Amino acid sequence: MIIIATIRMALRALRRNTLRTLLTMLGIIIGVASVIAMISIGNGARAQIEAQIASLGQNVILVMSGNISRGGFGMGFGSAGTLTKDDLEAMGKDVEGVSGLSPEVRGNAQVVFGNQNIQTSIIGVSPDYAAVRSWTFTSGENFTEQDVRSANKVALIGKTTATTLFGDGDAIGQIIRVKNAPFTIVGLLGPKGSSANGGDQDDVIMIPWTSAMKRITGGTTFRAFSVQAAESGKVPQLQSDLTDLLRQRHRIQEGRDDDFFIRTQQEITERATATSDTMTSLLGAIAGVSLLVGGIGVMNIMLVSVTERTREIGVRMAVGARGRDILLQFLIEALVLSLVGGAIGVALGIGTSQAISIWKGWTTLISTTSIFLAFSSSAAIGIFFGFYPAKKASQLDPIEALRFD
Amino acid sequence: MPALIELTDFSKTYNSGEVQVHAVKNVSIKIEPGEFVAIMGASGSGKSTMMNTLGCLDRPTGGKFHFDGVDVMGLNRDELADLRNKKIGFVFQGFNLLARSTALENIELPMLYMRPSIPGSEQVERATKALGKVGLAERGDHRPSQLSGGQQQRVAIARALVNEPRLLLADEPTGNLDTQTSIEIMGVFQELNRAGMTIVMVTHELDIARFCKRNVVMRDGRIVNDNPVVDPFDATTQLQKLRAEQAAVNLAP
Incomplete structure (x- = not known):
């Protein structure tokens, strides 16, 4: 039929x-x-x-300082302060396939401009950071290696912070006081929106990490490193090279746990x-x-x-x-x-x-x-x-x- | 010419629980092409079993059955269906038209199951022709509910004829119709028979059986009488007679 x-x-x-x-x-x-x-x-x-995870950047490996727990309370990633300046130099010199590398120092500080007085997060980074973590510039430009070497008082400002402080006015060239030290705004960052845990990624001020250690945290260790692999296929290799390097440098014996955390972007994505x-x-x-x-x-x-x-x-x-x-x-x-x-x-x-x-x-x-x-x-x-x-x-x-x- | 239907020693036994019911016992009958046979009998006489067997809806449990030279006993369900499709046209007491389909669609029904299938345009053409044969050429797009009982039965006859069967099998075709319509339907049958169609009809009405050429009477699963009809009724004459009587009734003071 x-x-x-x-x-x-x-x-x-x-x-x-x-x-x-x-x-x-x-x-x-x-x-x-x-x-x-x-x-x-x-x-x-x-x-x-x-x-949100893609906004971390491309082919990024995050190396975070180990955490310490005191009396049963975890102090959070980076609290142990195991990542040093020497580690940073070694990573830059001894590891193959790195296209970008930036340390990270974090702190909260009082920021004053005119009659505005706000509390915001300050990140101390190197000039690579913006490229590695996919930040764009709305106006102005990045600070330089020279600024890092001299611990200059220059800053990049996130969109939210800029709007709070300056309203619609131009941010570039303005001088803000961070913990009473005058910082000159050289760059306005493009917006990124909220992070995976809901925080506003644009409420931020970035300064050279040397300046951050000197003026904000007062410490000598890093919270984390952001490492960018030159090719996506080399991410696992780079991850294991970095692990080996840090274990060797931190003199961690065979069979002992790492005193740092290392996560690739893919792992973070999978988890989330x-x-x-x-x-x-x-x-x-x-x-x-x-x-x-x-x-x-x-x-x-x-x-x-x-x-x-x-x-x-x-x-x-x-x-x-x-x-x-x-x-x-x-x-x-x-x-x-x-x-x-x-x-x-x-x-x-x-x-x-x-x-x-x-x-x-x-x-x-x-x-x-x-x-x-x-x-x-x-x-x-x-x-x-x-x-x-x-x-x-x-x-x-x-x-x-x-x-x- | 070989017989169209040749039943030899036909018997049919139903197993209803532990009791065996012999619906038909050792019946032999031959029907030649061109015959017009009425099978008569009271209920329980075996005439329905006879009908179902002749229609190849059911197979005998004993004996031999040849239909148009084909040994029906050896056919399976599908082969029986194909045989019915090609060689048998059915007309039922309750017309059994599909209520939501038009007259033409109803007539096309048997052609849907033809193997090999024929194109749709030819189906419509053949259905229209069949409808013309029963005098309802203008009613093709009517649904059964829009037709009178007699018209519905004509559509059913057209459906039975559309595949040009060897045998037209009618089960109480006038059972639901009044006298005049019954005679009209018998007229259609007689006309088809004159054109060469073999017709077998089951009925319990003697008047209706008189329109056939041969009467077979069954009782208790056997044939008790099988005779040609002497001086069969002619539908045209009977209709004229009926009209004259009606007119006389109407004229009476």
Whole structure:
């Protein structure tokens, strides 16, 4: 029998009872829509996290000072102060494949400009830092190696801090007082937005690390190093070279733990996205269950339909329909039911996810994979749950079927 | 010319639980091409079993059955379906038209299951021709609910004829119709028979059986009477007679 004629027949049969068809489809519609909406929310969260981590910079390896715990309280990364100036020099000289290297000293300080008086985070870095960590310049320029050597009082300023201090005015050339020392703003950094843990990355002032040690922290050790690999393929090699170098320099014996932490950007990404992936699977699974329930609805209605149309099946068999023809007819009917439901569900899912992103302000990301997945699983459900009723119809005895009323 | 239907020692036994029911016992019958046979009998006489067997909806449990030279006993479900599709046209008491389909679509139904299949345009053409044969050329796009009982039965006959079968099998075709419409339908059958169609009809109405050329009477699963009809009714004459009677009733004071 011609498939097109069968499809036309199926559509006609479904139009016969519009309300029932719609109610049956509703299960599939809700199932498919929720799969798509849930996965789009999960993917959106993941994409946001990935974007935040990408703002760390390209091919970046972070070396962080080890932490110490006193009386059971962890003091946080960098508190042990195991990274020294000598380490920095050694890394610059003895390790292959480094395209950018900057130490990091961090502190909070009072910043005064005119009648403005704010508390902000001060990072002491080298000129490489901006390039390694993907900072751009809105205006002005970076400070230089010479500024680092001479511990000059120059500063780069983040967008948020600049707006707080200067409003709409020009930041370049202004002199601010950091812990009472006058610093000249030489560069205004481009905005980066919030970090993975929600902090504002643009509320920052960057100064040469030498100046930071002298005026802000008063210490002689670094909190961390940001190392950029020349090629992405060399990241693991560089990571192990750096580990070896630091272990050797810190005289750590075989079998002892490192007194520093070393993380590649990829590791950080994996760690952060693992959580959002778990959430996505969980939401997807819940949505999948509702799709399954929708499928059972299809089976239910197909069974009712087969019973109602027993006589019709009898007539079809009498005029020469083989069991296979009847099977195909009901299977296609179930398939059309779930595919049309699936199509509506896809549209509704896309609409829902967009509504969520507008009303709730969540990032949602509709992937073609999830649309394909939801649509094809609704087809699979149609075939799976339509098969039993269709098989039942195809096995009817034509004489019994003709006598049925 | 070989017989169209040749049933030899045909018996049919149903197993209903522990009791065996012998619906038909050792019946032999031959039907030649061009015959117009009425099978008659009370309920339980075995005429329905006979009908289902002749229609190849069911196979005998004993004996031999040749339909148009084909040994039906050796056919499986699918082969039986193909045989019905090509060689048998069914007309039922309740018409059994698909309610949501138009007359033409109903007539196209058997062609949907033809192997090899024929193109859609030819299907429409053949269905239209069949509808013309039963005198309803103008009603192709009507649904069954928009047609009278007689018209519905004509559509059903057109559906039975559309694949040009060897045998037209009618199960109480006039059971749901009034006298005048019944005679009209018998007229359609007689016309088809005159054009060469073999027709077998099950009925319990003696009046209707008189329109056929041969009457087979069954009782308790056996044929008890099998005779040609002496002086069969002619539908045209009977219709004229009926109209005259109705007119007389209407004219009476």
